[in-house]
Amino acid sequence: MSSLPGLLAARDPGWTEWVDVIVVGSGIAGLTAALRLRDQVERIAVVTKDVLAAGSTQWAQGGIAAALGPEDTPEQHEVDTLVAGAGACxxxxxxxxxxxxxxxxxxxxxxxxxxxxxxEGNLSLTREGGHHRDRIAHANGDATGAEIQRALIGAVKRAPEILVFEHAMVVDLVTAEDGGVAGLTIHVMGEGDADGVGLVRARAVVLASGGLGQVFSQTTNPAVSTADGMAIALRAGARLRDLEFVQFHPTVMYLGPDSRGQQPLISEAVRGEGAVLVDWEGRRFMQGVHELADLAPRDIVSKAIMKRMLETGRPHMWLDARHLGRDFWERRFPTILASCESHGIDPAIDLIPVAPACHYASGGVATDLWGRSSVPGLYATGEVACSGVHGANRLASNSLLEGLVFSRRIAQVLPTELRPLSQPVAQSGSVGLVAGDVRKEIQEIMTASAGVLRSAEGLSRAIEALAKIADTPAAAIDPDAWETTNLLTISAALAEAARRREETRGSHWREDFPDRDDARFAGHIDVVLTGADGDRSAARSDTVSVTFTAAPATDGGAS
Structure with a gap:
């Protein structure tokens, strides 16, 4: 891989602010962290690239999983999570x-x-793929994320001690002499007095910036999901883990071969209520594939759909939910119904065209059980982090829960670990940027060679193509170029990790290594950036380095 920037090219900061803690991201993970920390630190800020409600949380349809039912237990939830994670949890x-x-x-x-x-006034719980109990709490039928986001934003607005930067993109972390966090640079995009690039000095940074969905041409993620948090952490010397485990949601509405960006999600909860997958001949094809059939874990369903597509030469399969009836759709899934109708489909009388699309990053910034990264003073939570709970394939509706639980844990330890407000040191390492107009090319490379189905040949081809893009500098410095460079950085790291894992496990599917291999790969793929001499001590560096950490399987060796 050609050199990647150790820092993004940017103008010198034109203003300065200071806080004790800065939280990057305004979804469930970020706002939970901020609300939990607000009474424990003097000054806290939330930075979000758009408005507070623009992240992935508001798009969560199915719900949040927890052992809340009378017949359920945490132990049963644990078993389902470990099985879905395919030995990598x-x-x-x-x-x-x-x-x-x-x-x-x-x-x-x-x-x-x-x-x-x-x-009777009890929580209404439903079931999704991989769960053996009804444990998914939902809101307004299929608008759980929007309701959670509404409640959290309301709580933040009632907390004037939380300083909010909207329309603000983080450019890079700045570090102190010891390599730990000293703050970050942000670009406020034309809103308010603090315009342009500024320096926010901080004693701790909590990354809660979401995932990498825009790495691929089709995704369920919003436009803001450009892997920014993972990229800035990597450039600052943090270790990333399990990037190759990208979950492709099996039932995303197929809009045609030329569709790009965020695609309409058909929640797994629709199958939980009885919808089934069928091919172009109207035949169900999940029976015999898994004991849960249409409610098998997402990686199994995605692979079954892809296999059927390859076998038949068809561009998508179908979801049949006609038997649920119009009244049920209006009551249980009003948001999905409206989405279908906006594309000319009435799911009460029509089949819904579906195909897998990028949905969730199970990997991210490697953290311990308290959200600490490998960089002192840098914490991570939610989709940007790899806490270890998802393994090779996230269990449905565990994502919102992870953001809640691990943000709460960060708030338990961070106040006692606050660093001094350190003076940032001059940052070393290469500085660079690629043009924003190469984004589509990056997405097409990753979709073709690092998507649902992978091989050594395809991944090598992707890495070579990304290297050529990395050698093409941007002519202008702007947020589009910053985002695109972040996408390039994480694409290169993901492709290298996927090439290293020579097996099929969970959401990582290698056609040249079709079997799971616990003897060689029962562990984690870690990614760091190193200088040409392999040194990480300077933190700012520019070459992807992949290492393997052995670990025992956690699900009894089940495949």
Missing amino acids: DAEAVRVLVTEGPDAVQELIDWGANFDKDP
Whole structure:
């Protein structure tokens, strides 16, 4: 791989601010961290690239998983999570998730989130793929994320001590002499007095900036999901983990071969209520593939759809939910119904065309059980982080729960670990930028060679093509170029990690290594940036370095 920038090219900061803690991102993970920390530190700020409600949380349809039902237990939730993770979960992290999850959801309710109730006034729980119990709490039928986001934003607005920077993009972390966090540079895009690039000095930074969905041509992620948090952490010397485990949601509405960007998601909860997958002949094809058939874990369903597409030469498969009826659709899935109708489909009488698309990054900034990264003073939570709970394939509706639980844990330890407000040192390492207009090319390379189906030949081809793009500098400095460079950086790291993992496990599917290989790959692929001499001590560096950390399988060796 050609050199990647150790820093993004940017103008010198024109203004300065200081806080104790700065939280990057305004979804469930970021706002939970901010709300939990606001009474424990003197000055706290939230930075978000758009408005507070623009991240991935608001798009979550299905719900939030926790052992909340009378017949459910954290132990059963743990088993389902480990099985879905295909031997790559951190068992201790999973135990934290499932045992602390119910209390975390209750706190969300206390902050004002209104979940759907049954006629007796209890939480209305449903089931999704990979779950053996009804444990998915939902709101307004299929608008759970929007309700959670509404409640959290309301709580933040009632907390004037939280300083909010909207329309602000983080450019890079700045570090102190010891390599730890000293703050970050941000670009406020034409809003308010603090315009342009500025320096926010901070004693700690919490990354909660979401995922990498825009790496691929088709995704369920919003436009802001350009891997910024992962890229700035990598450039600052942090270790990334499990980037190759990108979950492709099996039932994304197919809009045609030329569709790009965010695509309409058909929630797994629709299958949880009885919808089934069929091919062009009207035949169901999930029976016999897995004991849960159409409700198998997402990687299994995505692979089954792709295999059927390859076998038949068809561009997509179909979801049949006609038997649910119009009244049920209007009551249970009003948001999805409106989305379908906007594309000329009435799911009460029509089949829905579906195909897999990029949905969730199970990997990210490697953290411990308290959200600490490998860089002192840098914490990560939510989709930008790799806490170890998702393994090779996230269990449905565990993502919102992870953001809640691990943000709460960060808030428990961070106030006692605050660093001094350090003076930033001059940053070393290469400085660069690629033009924003190469974004489509990056996405097409990654979709073709590092998408659902991968091989050594395709991944090598992708790495070579990305290297050529890296050698083409941008003519202008602007947010589009920053985002595109972040996408390039994480694309290169992802492709290298995927090439290193010579097996098929969970959401990582290698056609040249079709079997799971616990003897060689029961562990993690870590990615760092190193200088030409392999030194990481300077933090700012420019060459992808991939290492393998061995670990025992956590699901009894089940495939």
